[in-house]
Amino acid sequence: xxxxxxxxxxxxxxxxxxxxxxxxxxxxxxxxxxxxxxxxxxxxxxxxxxxxxxxxxxxxxxxxxxxxxxxxxxxxxxxxxxxxxxxxxxxxxxxxxxxxxxxxxxxxxxxxxxxxxxxxxxxxxxxxxxxxxxxxxxxxxxxxxxxxxxxxxxxxxxxxxxxxxxxxxxxxxxxxxxxxxxxxxxxxxxxxxxxxxxxxxxxxxxxxxxxxxxxxxxxxxxxxxxxxxxxxxxxxxxxxxxxxxxxxxxxxxxxxxxxxxxxxxxxxxxxxxxxxxxxxxxxxxxxxxxxxxxxxxxxxxxxxxxxxxxxxxxxxxxxxxxxxxxxxxxxxxxxxxxxxxxxxxxxxxxxxxxxxxxxxxxxxxxxxxxxxxxxxxxxxxxxxxxxxxxxxxxxxxxxxxxxxxxxxxxxxxxxxxxxxxxxxxxxxxxxxxxxxxxxxxxxxxxxxxxxxxxxxxxxxxxxxxxxxxxxxxxxxxxxxxxxxxxxxxxxxxxxxxxxxxxxxxxxxxxxxxxxxxxxxxxxxxxxxxxxxxxxxxxxxxxxxxxxxxxxxxxxxxxxxxxxxxxxxxxxxxxxxxxxxxxxxxxxxxxxxxxxxxxxxxxxxxxxxxxxxxxxxxxxxxxxxxxxxxxxxxxxxxxxxxxxxxxxxxxxxxxxxxxxxxxxxxxxxxxxxxxxxxxxxxxxxxxxxxxxxxxxxxxxxxxxxxxxxxxxxxxxxxxxxxxxxxxxxxxxxxxxxxxxxxxxxxxxxxxxxxxxxxxxxxxxxxxxxxxxxxxxxxxxxxxxxxxxxxxxxxxxxxxxxxxxxxxxxxxxxxxxxxxxxxxxxxxxxxxxxxxxxxxxxxxxxxxxxxxxxxxxxxxxxxxxxxxxxxxxxxxxxxxxxxxxxxxxxxxxxxxx
Ligand code: 0A1
Ligand code: ZN
Numbered sequence: 028x029x030x031x032x033x034x035x036x037x038x039x040x041x042x043x044x045x046x047x048x049x050x051x052x053x054x055x056x057x058x059x060x061x062x063x064x065x066x067x068x069x070x071x072x073x074x075x076x077x078x079x080x081x082x083x084x085x086x087x088x089x090x091x092x093x094x095x096x097x098x099x100x101x102x103x104x105x106x107x108x109x110x111x112x113x114x115x116x117x118x119x120x121x122x123x124x125x126x127x128x129x130x131x132x133x134x135x136x137x138x139x140x141x142x143x144x145x146x147x148x149x150x151x152x153x154x155x156x157x158x159x160x161x162x163x164x165x166x167x168x169x170x171x172x173x174x175x176x177x178x179x180x181x182x183x184x185x186x187x188x189x190x191x192x193x194x195x196x197x198x199x200x201x202x203x204x205x206x207x208x209x210x211x212x213x214x215x216x217x218x219x220x221x222x223x224x225x226x227x228x229x230x231x232x233x234x235x236x237x238x239x240x241x242x243x244x245x246x247x248x249x250x251x252x253x254x255x256x257x258x259x260x261x262x263x264x265x266x267x268x269x270x271x272x273x274x275x276x277x278x279x280x281x282x283x284x285x286x287x288x289x290x291x292x293x294x295x296x297x298x299x300x301x302x303x304x305x306x307x308x309x310x311x312x313x314x315x316x317x318x319x320x321x322x323x324x325x326x327x328x329x330x331x332x333x334x335x336x337x338x339x340x341x342x343x344x345x346x347x348x349x350x351x352x353x354x355x356x357x358x359x360x361x362x363x364x365x366x367x368x369x370x371x372x373x374x375x376x377x378x379x380x381x382x383x384x385x386x387x388x389x390x391x392x393x394x395x396x397x398x399x400x401x402x403x404x405x406x407x408x409x410x411x412x413x414x415x416x417x418x419x420x421x422x423x424x425x426x427x428x429x430x431x432x433x434x435x436x437x438x439x440x441x442x443x444x445x446x447x448x449x450x451x452x453x454x455x456x457x458x459x460x461x462x463x464x465x466x467x468x469x470x471x472x473x474x475x476x477x478x479x480x481x482x483x484x485x486x487x488x489x490x491x492x493x494x495x496x497x498x499x500x501x502x503x504x505x506x507x508x509x510x511x512x513x514x515x516x517x518x519x520x521x522x523x524x525x526x527x528x529x530x531x532x533x534x535x536x537x538x539x540x541x542x543x544x545x546x547x548x549x550x551x552x553x554x555x556x557x558x559x560x561x562x563x564x565x566x567x568x569x570x571x572x573x574x575x576x577x578x579x580x581x582x583x584x585x586x587x588x589x590x591x592x593x594x595x596x597x598x599x600x601x602x603x604x605x606x607x608x609x610x611x612x613x614x615x616x617x618x619x620x621x622x623x624x625x626x627x628x629x630x631x632x633x634x635x636x637x638x639x640x641x642x643x644x645x646x647x648x649x650x651x652x653x654x655x656x657x658x659x660x661x662x663x664x665x666x667x668x669x670x671x672x673x674x675x676x677x678x679x680x681x682x683x684x685x686x687x688x689x690x691x692x693x694x695x696x697x698x699x700x701x702x703x704x705x706x707x708x709x710x711x712x713x714x715x716x717x718x719x720x721x722x723x724x725x726x727x728x729x730x731x732x733x734x735x736x737x738x739x740x741x742x743x744x745x746x747x748x749x750x751x752x753x754x755x756x757x758x759x760x761x762x763x764x765x766x767x768x769x770x771x772x773x774x775x776x777x778x779x780x781x782x783x784x785x786x787x788x789x790x791x792x793x794x795x796x797x798x799x800x801x802x803x804x805x806x807x808x809x810x811x812x813x814x815x816x817x818x819x820x821x822x823x824x825x826x827x828x829x830x831x832x833x834x835x836x837x838x839x840x841x842x843x844x845x846x847x848x849x850x851x852x853x854x855x856x857x858x859x860x861x862x863x864x865x866x867x868x869x870x871x872x873x874x875x876x877x878x879x880x881x882x883x884x885x886x887x888x889x890x891x892x893x894x895x896x897x898x899x900x901x902x903x904x905x906x907x908x909x910x911x912x913x914x915x916x917x918x919x920x921x922x
C-alpha cells in the first residue's frame with residue numbers, strides 16, 4: 028500500500044481552539060532501521076497506554092508516503108483500517124505493544140522531511156511533522172516517549188551510524204553490514220528524533236563543566252571539511268558555559284553531537300543530543316567564510332544548544348505554542364551573542380543588528396497578508412509558521428518580560444519555569460505564569476492578562492508621542508497614544524502593555540535626572556515607563572529648558588514610534604544620546620525623512636541629501652572614539668525594504684533610484700573621509716572574527732564600496748584598480764568578498780574578471796559558490812540585464828534546483844534581495860517568480876512556499892506593478908496539485 032498525500036484536496040485549517048489531549052500515550056519506542064537509499068526498512072515497536080482521562084477512542088497514527096507491510100498487536104496480526112493518511116486501530120487493550128513494519132525510499136525524498144539522502148549519507152528532519160514520513164506514529168509534540176534505536180547499514184558506505192543519546196552497542200553483521208544501537212536517556216517528542224549514517228569525520232572535544240561533569244562534544248562533517256569546524260566547536264563550548272553561568276542550565280548528556288549537511292531546508296535542528304545543521308552554520312575558515320558567517324555560526328550553534336533546555340526538556344504542547352520554544356530560544360541566543368560581544372559598544376551593535384532584522388522582515392510580515400499572532404489561532408501547514416513573527420517578535424516579547432521584571436527577576440522566572448514544567452509539553456500561558464509568579468512584587472502579575480495580548484493580537488502597534496514643555500511650571504509632559512492597524516481576521520485591537528525606556532537630553536546632550544510628578548523617586552539616565560492605555564500622559568518635573576526626548580531606548584518594545592522630531596533634535600540625539608541604539612536611530616530617521624520626501628516628490632532631484640546630513644555623517648566617520656562597527660551601522664542608509672514600509676504606495680524603481688542617488692552623494696561628498704577611513708581601518712595582525720576587528724573590516728569594506736561608486740560616477744579607475752588588487756591579495760574572505768562586492772556594486776568592468784577569478788578559486792567550495800551566485804543576482808540592474816543573467820546562471824553547471832542553499836542563492840536572492848531588478852515594468856520578474864515557485868513546489872514545498880512570499884506586499888505596489896504582481900500570484904494559485912504549503916501562502920496573499 029502506498030500512501031501518497033493527496034495534494035489536490037482543499038487544504039483544511041487546524042484550529043488552536045480544537046486542541047484535545049492525545050487518546051493514547053506512547054511510553055517507549057524501539058526503532059530498527061535497515062538503511063538503504065532505495066528501500067529502507069523500519070520496524071517500530073511501541074509500548075502504548077490508553078489515556079484513561081478521556082473516553083475510549085481508537086488509536087490513530089499519522090503516516091505519509093510510507094509503504095505499510097505489517098501490523099502486530101502484542102505479537103499477533105491485527106486488523107486495521109486507513110482513514111486518509113491515518114492508520115486506525117480499534118478495540119486495543121488499554122496497554123499493549125504495537126509493532127509496525129514499513130518501508131520508505133530515502134533517495135526519492137526531495138522534500139527533505141523525514142529520512143533522506145544527501146551526498147550519499149542519510150539524514151532525518153522531523154520537526155514539525157516529518158516523523159510520520161519515517162513510521163506511523165502519534166506525530167504531535169505532547170506525546171513524549173523513551174527511544175532506543177538500532178541502525179543497520181553497509182559498513183563501507185556508511186561507517187558512521189548516529190542517533191540520539193548514548194551508543195550502547197555496535198558490531199559487525201553478515202554481508203559487509205554493521206549495526207549500532209543508541210539509547211536516549213531522556214523522553215522526547217518524536218520531532219526531536221534523528222539519525223545520521225554516512226562517511227563522516229569528526230572533531231571531538233572533551234569538556235568538564237562548572238558542575239564538574241565530563242562531556243564529549245563532537246562535530247561531524249565530510250572528510251574535506253574538518254579544518255572548518257574549529258569555530259563551531261568553540262561556539263559550542265562557549266554555549267555550554269554560558270547557559271550554565273547565566274541560567275544555571277547545564278548540559279544533561281554525556282555526548283553532544285552536531286552533524287552538518289549541505290541539503291537542509293532551514294538553518295539547523297535541535298534534535299536531542301544530535302543537532303543537524305545546514306553546512307552554512309557550521310563550516311568556516313578565514314579563507315572561505317566572512318565575519319558575518321562566523322557570527323551567524325556562533326548564534327545558530329548557541330540557538331540549537333539552548334533548545335536543549337528551552338524546547339527539549341520543556342517542549343510545546345501543540346504547534347500553536349511554537350514561539351514558546353522559538354521566541355525564548357532566539358532571545359537566549361541574542362543574549363548569548365551580546366554577552367560574548369563584550370564591550371558596551373559591541374553589545375549595542377548586536378542590538379541594532381537584531382532590530383534591523385525585526386524591522387525589515389517582521390514588521391512587513393505583521394503588516395501583510397501572512398500577519399499572525401505570536402501564538403497563531405489556525406494554520407493550514409505548520410511549516411509556514413516558522414516565521415519572523417514566531418521567532419523574532421516572539422523574542423521581543425520575551426525581552427519585554429525581562430524589561431518588566433529585571434534581569435535577575437527574569438532568571439528567577441526561568442528557574443521557576445523549569446521547577447514546574449521540566450519534562451513536560453506546555454503552553455505560552457505556563458511560561459508567562461512562571462515569570463509572573465517568580466516576581467510577585469514586580470509590575471508583571473497585575474499586568475499579565477493584558478500583557479498576553481502580545482500573544483493573541485497580530486500587527487505592529489504604533490505609538491505616537493508628543494512632548495510639551497511648560498517653562499512656568501518647569502515641567503515636560505509626554506503624551507503617548509497607541510494604535511494597532513487591522514490584520515487579517517482581526518479588525519479591533521485592544522491596547523498593549525508597552526514598556527517605554529526613555530531619557531531626556533539637555534542642551535549639552537546630557538541625560539537629565541528624571542522625576543515624575545507626584546513621585547519621590549529620581550532616575551539618573553533612563554527610566555522605564557509602562558503604557559497600558561490607548562492614551563496616557565507622563566509629566567516630568569524640575570525641567571528648566573525644553574529637553575530632547577530619547578524615547579524607546581534599545582527598542583524597548585516591538586513597536587513603531589512616531590514623534591515629530593525636528594532635524595535639530597535628531598542631530599542632537601545623533602551627536603549625544605547616551606543610548607547608542609537611539610543615537611543610531613536618530614541617524615536613520617534623518618535619512619528616512621530625506622528619502623521619503625524625495626521618493627514622494629517624483630519631480631525632485633533624487634539626490635536628496637543636504638549639507639546638515641552630510642556634515643553629520645562626516646562627523647560620525649571622523650569621530651575619535653566611536654567604534655568602527657557602530658560607524659558602519661550609522662553610515663548605512665535604511666534598506667529599500669524599510670523605506671518601502673514607510674510609504675503607502677510603493678514604486679520600487681523610484682525607491683531604488685533615490686536610495687542609490689543618496690549613496691552616490693555620500694560617496695562623492697565624503698570622498699576624502701572615505702579615503703582616510705579606508706587607510707585607518709587596515710588590519711595588520713592575524714585574522715580573528717571578534718567584534719572589534721570585524722567592525723573594522725566592515726567599515727573598511729564600506730569605504731571601498733563608496734570609493735568605487737564615486738570613481739565610477741566620476742569616470743576614474745583608481746579605486747576600482749585598488750579594489751581589484753585587494754580582491755587578489757586578501758588574506759580572508761571578508762576582505763576578498765567586500766572588494767569583489769565593491770567592484771560588482773559599482774558596475775565597473777573589472778568586476779567581470781574578478782568574478783571569474785573568484786569562481787576559479789572556490790569552485791570546490793559550495794558555500795562560497797552560493798555567495799558568488801547571490802552577488803551576481805543582486806547586482807545593479809543595468810539596462811534590465813539582471814533577469815537574463817539570473818536565467819543564464821540557472822544554466823550554469825554548478826546550479827541545482829534541488830539543493831535549497833543553491834536555489835535560494837540564485838532565485839530567492841534575485842526575487843527578495845534585488846527589488847529594482849525584480850520589479851520590472853514588463854512584469855518579467857514576476858513571470859519568472861511564478862514559474863520558479865511552481866517548479867520548486869513539485870520538488871520541495873517548503874522552499875517553494877518561502878519563495879512564494881516574495882510578493883506578499885503586492886497590494887502596496889504602485890501600478891502597473893500591483894496588477895501584474897496580483898496576476899502572477901493568481902497564476903500560481905490556479906495551478907492544480909499545489910502543495911498545502913504554497914497553497915496557503917498564495918491563498919492568503921489574494922484574500
Ligand atoms: N527548530 C529549528 C528550526 C527548524 C524547523 C523546521 C525544520 O524542518 C524543515 C528545520 C529546522 C530551529 O529553531 O532552529
Ligand atoms: Zn529554534
